[in-house]
Amino acid sequence: MSKPKVNIFWFRRDLRLEDNTGLNVALKSDRPVLPIFIFDSNILDDLDDKHDARITFIHDQLTAINKQLHSKKSAVKVYRGDPKKIWTELTETFDIGEVFTNRDYEPYARSRDKAIYEFLNAKNIPFNTYKDHVIFEKKEVVKEDGSPYVVFTPYSKVWKKRLQEHPFHIASSIMGYDNFHQLTADVPTLEALGFKRSTIEIPPNDLDEALISKYGETRDYPAINGTSRLGVHLRFGTVSIRKVAQMAMAKNETFLNELIWREFYQMILFHFPKVVDNNFRSKYDHVEWRNNEEEFEAWCQGKTGYPIVDAGMRELNTTGHMHNRVRMIVASFLTKHLLIDWRWGEAYFAKKLLDFELASNNGGWQWAAGTGTDAQPYFRIFNPESQTKKFDPELQYIKKWVPEFQELSYPKPIVDHKFARERCLDTFKQALGA
Structure with missing residues (x-):
């Protein structure tokens, strides 16, 4: 036959x-x-x-x-x-x-x-x-000598210039084609695949024009609905990056820049695959991480005694999502307050995040730890209290996820901020031989 x-x-x-x-x-x-x-x-x-x-x-x-x-x-x-x-x-x-x-x-x-x-x-x-x-890949956005950019700002400028010179095309619907193999087949059940149905809710892949228009003003405040929640859809391609970029170009440059950051990290991973397991900047290889397992577990469970950190971790554990501003705060806290290796935090996010994307997750964690491209310098250490005052001034986000934060049952801070800051600075200086 x-x-x-x-x-x-x-x-x-x-x-x-x-x-x-x-x-x-x-x-x-x-x-x-x-x-x-x-x-x-x-x-x-x-x-x-x-x-x-x-x-x-x-x-x-x-x-x-x-x-x-x-x-x-x-x-x-x-x-x-x-x-x-x-x-x-x-x-x-x-x-x-x-x-x-x-x-x-x-x-x-x-x-x-x-x-x-x-x-x-x-x-x-x-x-x-x-x-x-992605919109651009491999060597489509590189320096004049053909080497990849490792700093975001010049990369983004060339990315935008290239987009003007080479606008993308959005393909017509495939429903106009009849060239499919004739087949009757059902998707195997989750149980047949070895899994069970999750009750975690996935946000819709709606391109919300009003939200994207205000993105620059709202994106840093975790208590309000100010981010697109499109991460999981971009990760699995249930929305076209070209359609998202088209709207960003029309509505909000800040949002477009976030899409460019995504592509920047994709291309860093492509050109420098070592970043999966190693510091992008090898001079940080000598940092002596404390890697205290009990403190790491407290961070994972949202029991550090720092309400904004704990709120973020509880949001992640419950929903598979964490607000982007809070991601930066919790990552800085783990790597700088607790001196726990960024790879531990990255691996935990990889397990929990609906929108886990190796390139962006790795890039974000190395940025927070100070070891990556365009990194947050090691001497810039987020103060959870001042971050709270600035981005959750009425404590709405904290009250939602850590309702007991003012009660006696709430844990004392796992480490004093001032002490942790000095310890971090000393550790990094020592590693760099400063």
Whole structure:
């Protein structure tokens, strides 16, 4: 029996049918397109929480895509396992002409894709990859000598200049195409994938014009609804970065700059993959972190005795989200007040954040610790009390997450601010030989 002739589109971090670069190209090809998604066991097996909200979110997005594809008498074929084994199975089941997918810049994804490329190449099957997750990638925004920028401001200026010279294109809806492989398939249940449904609520991927217009004025105040909450949607590609950037360009440059920061960190990770496990600035390798496990646990649970820090950690533990201003405060507190290695905090955020994005998480933590690109200098140490007075003056955010903060049951501060500040300065100076 002859195998069905198909081209394959591989969904990864682009879970949408709208303005999806690789999918649009695939649908213009000469064979029916079979969309697939692989729940990668190399990633899933490292997840501790069987109720991980991100898995529920991906599952729901695939189910929604399937409903849309039913009108085309098609579906997403969903697999769970090691990608190399899945691709072996696919080549045995189908006569594959070409494979289409969108690029991912994380080290694991790059090594996985290299292995799949080599496997398919040996079978004379082209593996076509496209830019979709960012506006500019790789060496599209670099210095005149071709080296990458490691400071944000000049990078952002060139990014904006390049955008004027090379405006992006938003693809038309794929629903106008009929070039799908005819298929009836349901997404496997969460239980079949080894997970259970999370009760954590995911914010909608609404592009709120009014909110984005006021973003510069509201984004630093955690008690108000002043941020877009689009992080999880950008992370999994359930919203097009081009559509978000289009609105930012029209409505608010501060918001656009945040999108550029995201791309800056993506390209730092691409050009300097060592940052995953190492300080970007190696001169900080000699910092003697205290790494007190009891203090780390108190930080994780939101029991440090510093209400703004504890509010942030409790918001994270409960919702999978933490306000961006508060992320900076809690990261500074862990690395500078407690002198706990930024990698500990980064790993905790990676477990808990719905919008966990390796590049931005790593960049943000190294910024806070003073070890990264464009870092917060080690001698600038956030004072939780003054941050509270400035950004939560009526204590609304704190009262929501730490209602007992004025009661005797609330823990005493884990460390005195003045003492912690001096200890941090001495530790970093010693490391730098100052």
